[in-house]
Amino acid sequence: MKTLARIPKSAFEEILRQFRESALVYVVRHGTRPVAAGLTLAYRTTVELPWASSLREYRPLCPNYLLYWTIMQHAIEQRAHTFDFGRSTPDD
Secondary structure (H helix, E strand, O other): OOOOOOOHHHHHHHHHHHOOEEEEEEEEEEOOOEEEEEEEEEEEEEEEEEEEEOOOHHHHOOOOHHHHHHHHHHHHOOOOOEEEEOOOOOOO
C-alpha cells in the first residue's frame, strides 16, 4: 500500500455519514497505535475496499496482511460473494 495524498478526516466522516448502512472502517493497531486502516463499502453481495493504507515504518510487520484477512473474514461472515480489492497504484 502506497501513501499518496493525505485524505482529510472530514472526507471519511462524510463517507460514513452518507453510507452508514454499508461503510466500515477497519483499524490494525500495534499496541495502542493505529498502524493500518481500510475503508470498505458493501452493496448487495459485494464488499469493496476502495481505500487502505499503513504507516511506512510498520510495513515490515505486514499489518496490511492482518487488515485484509480481517476484512475478508468479515465479508464471508456477512455472506458476501464477491470481494473487490479496489484499485492498484500503477507500477505496484
